[in-house]
Amino acid sequence: MRAQSTPRVLGAALVVAVMVVILSIRLNTFRDYQIAEIAIEVTAVAGLTVLTGLSGQISLGNGAFMAIGAYTTALITLHLGWPFIAVLVIAAAVTAVAGAVVGLAAARLHGPYLAGATLLVGVALPSVANAYPGTFGGDQGLNVVFTTPGFLGVNFPLTRWQAWVCSAVALVTLVLLANLSRSRVGRNWRAVRDNEVAAALAGVNVARTRILAFVVSATCAGMAGALLAIVTELVAPGAFTITLSIALLTAAVIGGLGTLPGALWGSLVIILVPTYATDVATSHGLSSSVASNIPVAAYGVVLILVMLIFPQGIQGGVRWALGLFGIPSAPARPAASVPDVTPRAGAAPASQHTVPARKGSPPESQEKEGTP
Amino acid sequence: MKHGSVLEVSEVSVRFGGLTALNAVSLTVAPRQVVGVIGPNGAGKTTLLNVLCGFLRPDEGQVLIDGRHYRNLRPHRLAGLGIARTLQGVGLFERLSVIENVMIGASCRATAGFWPALLGLPQSSRDERRLRQEASQALDRVGAAGVADAWPGELPYGMRKRIALARALAAKPNLLLLDEPASGLAEAELDELGGLIRELAAETSLVIVEHHMDLMMSVCDSLVVLDFGKVISRGSPQEIQADPAVTAAYLGASGSDDD
Numbered sequence: 001m002r003a004q005s006t007p008r009v010l011g012a013a014l015v016v017a018v019m020v021v022i023l024s025i026r027l028n029t030f031r032d033y034q035i036a037e038i039a040i041e042v043t044a045v046a047g048l049t050v051l052t053g054l055s056g057q058i059s060l061g062n063g064a065f066m067a068i069g070a071y072t073t074a075l076i077t078l079h080l081g082w083p084f085i086a087v088l089v090i091a092a093a094v095t096a097v098a099g100a101v102v103g104l105a106a107a108r109l110h111g112p113y114l115a116g117a118t119l120l121v122g123v124a125l126p127s128v129a130n131a132y133p134g135t136f137g138g139d140q141g142l143n144v145v146f147t148t149p150g151f152l153g154v155n156f157p158l159t160r161w162q163a164w165v166c167s168a169v170a171l172v173t174l175v176l177l178a179n180l181s182r183s184r185v186g187r188n189w190r191a192v193r194d195n196e197v198a199a200a201l202a203g204v205n206v207a208r209t210r211i212l213a214f215v216v217s218a219t220c221a222g223m224a225g226a227l228l229a230i231v232t233e234l235v236a237p238g239a240f241t242i243t244l245s246i247a248l249l250t251a252a253v254i255g256g257l258g259t260l261p262g263a264l265w266g267s268l269v270i271i272l273v274p275t276y277a278t279d280v281a282t283s284h285g286l287s288s289s290v291a292s293n294i295p296v297a298a299y300g301v302v303l304i305l306v307m308l309i310f311p312q313g314i315q316g317g318v319r320w321a322l323g324l325f326g327i328p329s330a331p332a333r334p335a336a337s338v339p340d341v342t343p344r345a346g347a348a349p350a351s352q353h354t355v356p357a358r359k360g361s362p363p364e365s366q367e368k369e370g371t372p
Numbered sequence: 373m374k375h376g377s378v379l380e381v382s383e384v385s386v387r388f389g390g391l392t393a394l395n396a397v398s399l400t401v402a403p404r405q406v407v408g409v410i411g412p413n414g415a416g417k418t419t420l421l422n423v424l425c426g427f428l429r430p431d432e433g434q435v436l437i438d439g440r441h442y443r444n445l446r447p448h449r450l451a452g453l454g455i456a457r458t459l460q461g462v463g464l465f466e467r468l469s470v471i472e473n474v475m476i477g478a479s480c481r482a483t484a485g486f487w488p489a490l491l492g493l494p495q496s497s498r499d500e501r502r503l504r505q506e507a508s509q510a511l512d513r514v515g516a517a518g519v520a521d522a523w524p525g526e527l528p529y530g531m532r533k534r535i536a537l538a539r540a541l542a543a544k545p546n547l548l549l550l551d552e553p554a555s556g557l558a559e560a561e562l563d564e565l566g567g568l569i570r571e572l573a574a575e576t577s578l579v580i581v582e583h584h585m586d587l588m589m590s591v592c593d594s595l596v597v598l599d600f601g602k603v604i605s606r607g608s609p610q611e612i613q614a615d616p617a618v619t620a621a622y623l624g625a626s627g628s629d630d631d
Contacts, residue, residue: 006492176490183489183496184475184482184503187468191476194465201425201459202539203451203480212486 009178013171020167024160032159033231034271039166040227041267043173045251046260047220050177052249053258054186055213056193057106058114061121063245065218067237068095069225071129074142074235084146084230088169091226092219099218103211119242126240141236144229166227173220174260180216181260189213221248254306256313265314273302377402377439378547378577379424379455384433386419386601393419395601396433399579401547406569406578408592410585410612412622415598417581418460421551424579425450425457438546451480454546458539458553462532464524470535471520474507477542481506510542511535514568530561537568547577554584566591589613597621 020039024032048062072091076082082090102121106114129136136142148161180186191199192209200206229235247270255266277298281291310317381399385392394416401407409417422428424435426445434441437453450457456477465473484499511517514534524532533553540548553569554562562584569578569591582588588595589609597605597612599621605612612618 175492179492179496180490183492184479184484184500185486185489187472187476188479190468190472191465194467195463197427197447198459198463198465198539199476200447201450201457202477203448203543204476205446205448 006179009175013175017167017171020163024163029157029159032157032163034275035163036159036166036227036231038267038271039163039170040224040231041248041251041271042170042263043166043227044221044224044248045255045267046170046174046177046263047217047224048248049252049255049257049259049263049266050181050186050189050220051213051217052252053256054181054193055189055210057210057213058111058249059106059118059214059217060115060242060245060249061102061118061125062217062221062248063240063242064122064125065095065098065221066225066228066244067126067129067235067240068098069222070229070235070240071136071142071225072222073226073229074144075135077144077146077229078142084165084226088223088226091222095222095225096215096219098222099215100211102218103214106214107207107210119245122242122245126237129237137236139237141234141238144233144235146230146233162231166231169223169227173223174263177216177220178260185212250303254303254313256310256315256318259313259315261318262313262315265318269302269306269314273299377436378405379579380436380439381420381424382433382436384420384423384430384435386416386423386428387431393601394423394430397598397601397603398433399596399603401577401579403546404573404575404577406573406580406591406593408588408595409579409581409598410583410588410595411598411604414600415621416601417598418551419601420598421457421549421579421581424455424549451477451543451545454544455549456540456543456545456547457549458533458536458551460551460555462524462529462536464532464536464539466524468524469520470516470522470524470527471504471507471511473524473535474510474539474542475503477510477539478503478506480543506544507538507542510538513541514538515564529556530558533557541572545576547579548572550578550580550582552582553580554582554587562587 020035024035027035044062044066048059051057051059069091072094073087076087076090077084102118105117109117129141130138133139146158146162148156148158152161188199188204188209189212191202191204192206196206199209225240228239232239251266251270252263253266254269255264256262274295277295278291281294286294306314306317310320312319377400379399379401381397383396383398384394385396386394397416397420399407399409399420409420411417419428423430426442426447426449429445435445437445437455442449442453465476468476482499482503484493484496487493488496488499508517508520511520514537516531516534516538519527519531519535524535527535533556537550537553540550550569554565557565566587569580572578573591573593580588580592589612592609594608595606595612596603597615597618604621605615605618607615
């Protein structure tokens with residue numbers, strides 16, 4: 001990721017914040033709700049794009065981290081009634097711990113094994129809510145009470161306040177992740193992604209670096225879950241299916257893996273394309289059986305088109321377009337790619353002793369000599 | 373033997389199943405000494421380097437670094453102990469620019485941690501500037517200052533090897549382990565490499581694993597010859613050249629497999 005100076009990042013965040021405020025005031029309640037939805041998606045996707053694009057680890061379980069954040073929020077609000085800012089911090093901390101636990105296991109896994117392990121987390125964890133209905137409310141879930149603060153007056157629309165809170169959290173998250181990405185932390189993530197053996201020899205603690213990426217990613221997902229809880233005002237297992245985890249990864253990939261603006265583009269596609277397609281379908285008087293399938297079809301078509309035209313995601317397309325006007329947003333760089341999910345040649349347990357062969361690099365002789 | 377040697381390997385054995393890759397190998401590296409490890413393919417040279425780096429734990433024997441034994445030597449701790457290593461081939465980070473590659477090597481001496489980085493504090497950017505400066509110096513040292521902003525994939529092989537060396541140098545090591553530094557280099561580049569190694573020997577110790585005999589004979593202070601995991605000869609380049617056991621090992625092994 002090209003280093004963006006702090007003033008530029010803060011400036012961009014401020015511009016977006018002003019746009020959100022203006023839009024939320026001018027648009028109707030449903031659009032305000034969508035702004036909140038997009039902000040939630042951005043928060044979670046930004047964390048995932050850092051994990052997958054920078055540290056090279058895949059996660060199909062970030063929906064579960066969202067569930068942890070959401071349930072933490074619901075339980076604290078319900079039992080303790082703390083203000084949301086405090087609840088958000090606790091939710092972030094709890095998911096950070098959960099991320100560390102999963103990351104600890106993930107640090108030893110690669111490719112399909114990591115995808116499988118995180119998939120397991122994504123599927124299994126949300127159903128814990130069903131196992132303990134007394135605490136988590138079972139299928140019905142838990143209600144979350146969220147109101148506008150008094151100083152805004154009684155007539156201030158709740159959805160607008162929700163949109164503001166979500167957007168604020170999303171923007172702060174993006175600024176902090178941008179800081180991390182261009183620091184030594186981000187560079188270590190990319191080094192570990194590209195060549196673990198060389199990174200270790202250069203003094204990078206590979207396991208710790210990979211776990212840290214999981215913690216950061218899980219924390220973002222946890223905050224997104226907390227936001228989801230106060231926007232939908234209901235936390236139930238049905239909201240955290242594996243589809244959610246996959247949608248997050250989809251958004252990260254079509255936006256442009258490893259790029260924070262890409263998290264925004266991907267989230268816009270994921271949230272807006274289905275609703276826009278529904279609007280078009282209903283306004284053309286299609287039969288309900290056709291109309292209800294249009295959003296899914298449109299979503300699929302958009303995914304295929306984006307990946308065909310911009311293999312590096314929408315942000316890759318944006319860079320290319322800026323380049324046409326002679327604006328250097330970033331130098332041409334080797335393509336970011338989805339982490340390899342095919343098994344490595346050679347047994348995984350021995351991988352510490354071998355130099356992992358990389359596509360595009362000159363053939364390296366295997367380091368382990370003397371083995372039969 | 374306190375602080376007399378930078379590195380002391382005593383009686384190290386490594387077995388892979390029934391195969392003995394290293395058999396009671398000993399090796400001592402004094403400050404600012406250049407020690408070469410040679411031997412036919414499959415002799416255990418890289419296994420020895422892997423033991424030194426903590427990638428492999430020896431089944432017997434021990435490794436002393438600056439006279440101290442580290443029970444749980446992990447590869448990433450080496451840089452902090454003043455040991456840097458280059459890999460066979462190049463092993464660069466393909467999606468990091470050249471200067472970033474070298475900055476990774478320098479980062480064992482970084483001071484700012486996670487929180488200053490997250491919050492974008494001045495402490496973090498000061499640290500970054502210092503690392504960048506040190507990385508530039510290391511690139512300068514190997515004659516690669518001009519390609520700091522390039523991507524490794526755009527560069528010729530010889531230049532990539534220099535950058536890998538610069539990354540190791542950026543750690544400012546007391547001991548530099550070079551795994552086949554000459555492989556794939558052109559004749560002219562070999563001379564430069566030899567000169568650079570002698571220059572480096574003024575301030576650091578080196579252990580070099582290499583097949584290129586002319587280079588090894590010209591840069592090494594002392595040589596260790598391995599064959600089938602055993603030390604069959606050791607001494608100055610002249611002594612090694614005169615040793616009939618070495619000649620026999622090379623000629624005898626010429627028909628066998630390679631690694």
